[in-house]
Amino acid sequence: MITFIKQHSCKDELKASNLKVTPARIGVMRFLESVSKPADAETILKDLNKEGINPDPATIYRILDILSGKGLIQKIELGEGKYRYEKSENHHHHLICTNCGKIEDVKADFVSNLEGQIREKNGFLVKSHSLEFFGLCKNCQN
Amino acid sequence: MITFIKQHSCKDELKASNLKVTPARIGVMRFLESVSKPADAETILKDLNKEGINPDPATIYRILDILSGKGLIQKIELGEGKYRYEKSENHHHHLICTNCGKIEDVKADFVSNLEGQIREKNGFLVKSHSLEFFGLCKNCQN
DNA sequence: TTAGGTGCAAATGATTTGCAATAAT
């Protein structure tokens, strides 16, 4: 018996979402896969530039928009007045140091339990959520 | 025995934070006290205008900034690319309908429990948090 | 070929800033 192991690929993900495969799109997907912290548009663009891909900022925004529309990435806000993006599989919560700006991760799935309660109490169907903590990281408490 | 009941007053709150009492500041405090949903700068300004107070937008932003700096109000983001503000005592979480934009409240204090755990596990001192749910409200599920 | 993707330049929207005039204590 032969088992086909689904080899993960940015290109395949794009195709699976009926999106044309372009260098800029591959670059964005790759980058978001490689980083542990959610990244903003500017950071993403600069990384692509390093790899010799030079899309217009408008293109980056359009790509981020379509990818989050397809659910491949998540658009989040961390109280900075701009958006950050993360690969959907990387979803987790953050600890944002209000002093130095450091962003740490917290893995916690307690929120999932709440969604059922909300459905019952409020009749609201939760599709996604954000949970962020602001405060002082270890280094900034002195 | 005479009991002094602390009569809540916007002016007193301002004074207690060493802020000068001005019409615009009173107006902002009053408005945020009167509404159940977090409001954006534009909405706040329009309300003040109705009451005959006509500050410049820049003044509104400066007031919102100083009030949140003093902890009298909270600055939050609901995925709209702008900030909203709420009276600190009104802190709660929101259900944001991604279809019609309706904002509902959820009262829940389960998050408080987490802050202790985060302190232990991550050494991170939580000062505030945000928890928002995105999905479809009752009306928009059909 | 052709629908979808991109570059460029200009527009938008929220928020911020410098500075001089003004009002709260």
Add this chain to the structure above:
DNA sequence: ATTATTGCAAATCATTTGCACCTAA
């Protein structure tokens, strides 16, 4: 009187849009 606060106008920053050109399928 003194210092904080405000108004005004201009600047900034992130993001969006119109349109002509280009490219992946």
